Every structure is written in structure tokens, then in C-alpha cells.
Amino acid sequence: SAVISQKPSRDICQRGTSLTIQCQVDSQVTMMFWYRQQPGQSLTLIATANQGSEATYESGFVIDKFPISRPNLTFSTLTVSNMSPEDSSIYLCSVDREPNTETQYFGPGTRLLVL
């Protein structure tokens, strides 16, 4: 399985500010995914990030609110912009580590609380 780390592991932020979350993988991967898990809820896919191309966003998520970078095959960032309390969630990155197995591995998540 992939070793995936995220920074920060948790943060408390003020309304109107932005936070950038980092995701680092221990090997090169083609596809990286960003999910949001609101309190007591399941996971919702925010976007898919491929190296060298623009991220693909799911319905209800836009680049201005959640800009994503994917500078290389082992790293990605997600920024939560102009935060409000409704953005309080766990944000998780995941990767396809094993080609053709359809198995995604997840990072430990970033717990964000917006006051």
C-alpha cells in the first residue's frame, strides 16, 4: 500500500482566511484525489488532480474556492479559500497506487475547524 502523508493534520482557522493542505506520496502516482468529509457524513469527491493538467472538479466544487496544484507525481496541494464555518470538515487525499487494481489509498486526513 502507499504511504501518504498530509499536512497539517489539523487546524483551527478564522472565517475569511485560506488554508493550504499538502499531500505527499512515497512513490509516483498518476491520479490523486481530494475528498471532503463533513461531520458525521460520508466522503464527497472534490476533484481529481493529474500531473501536468488542470484538476477536474465535481459538481458543486469550483476552482476559485478549492484551487489545487499538482506540480509533480508525488505531491499535491488543496487550498480552501475564503473559509466559512461550513468548510469545517476532514479533507483527505487519496491515490491510485497499484495500476489496474482500482484500489484507492487514503491519507490520514486534515481536520479543519473554521470559527
Add this chain to the structure above:
Amino acid sequence: GNSVTQMEGPVTLSEEAFLTINCTYTATGYPSLFWYVQYPGEGLQLLLKATKADDKGSNKGFEATYRKETTSFHLEKGSVQVSDSAVYFCALRGGSNYKLTFGKGTLLTVNP
């Protein structure tokens, strides 16, 4: 589109009890099926998976069989432990869609 319907919780059991968490799915094509587990304060971990009909995934005493005829992937364990207390997510991927689709999750609490 793809969807996963998962037994609603919470589920509370005594240690050594038998566990079943039901999961049914809707998908076009032939998806792969997964159970993920989220322990308190942690991220998601892959618990087990099955990639084709009649496959049985197993790990840590948990089992689930891919039943195409009933479009189900129920999670079972013969004797749960307190350390199994977590949220369990059923998920599918593939068929006509590469995205991972999750159920709503089932909170399991095991009491000593």
C-alpha cells in the same frame, strides 16, 4: 449512475457477538467493491476488497462476498472485539465510472 446503499447505524454490540453490516449497490458494468474502515480520529483504511463476482474479500477476521445476483457486498465478522469500534464504509468503483462511490457509513460500537 453508481450508488451504494449501506445499513444505517449506529450498531452497538457486545464483545464476541456476530456482526453483519449490509451493503447493496447499483452500477453499470462490473465494478470492484470495497470496505473501508475509519477508526476514531483517523483517516480511511482499506479493510478488504473484491473485484469480481463470487470473490470473497477477507482481512482481520472480516469477510464480504461479491454477490452479483443480489448486488450485495455484506460485511461480516464472527466475533467482534472492542478494537473493532469504528465507522465502516462500503464503496464501489469501476463499471462505467472510475470514481469511488461511498455509502453513508455505519458506526459500530463494541462494548466489553
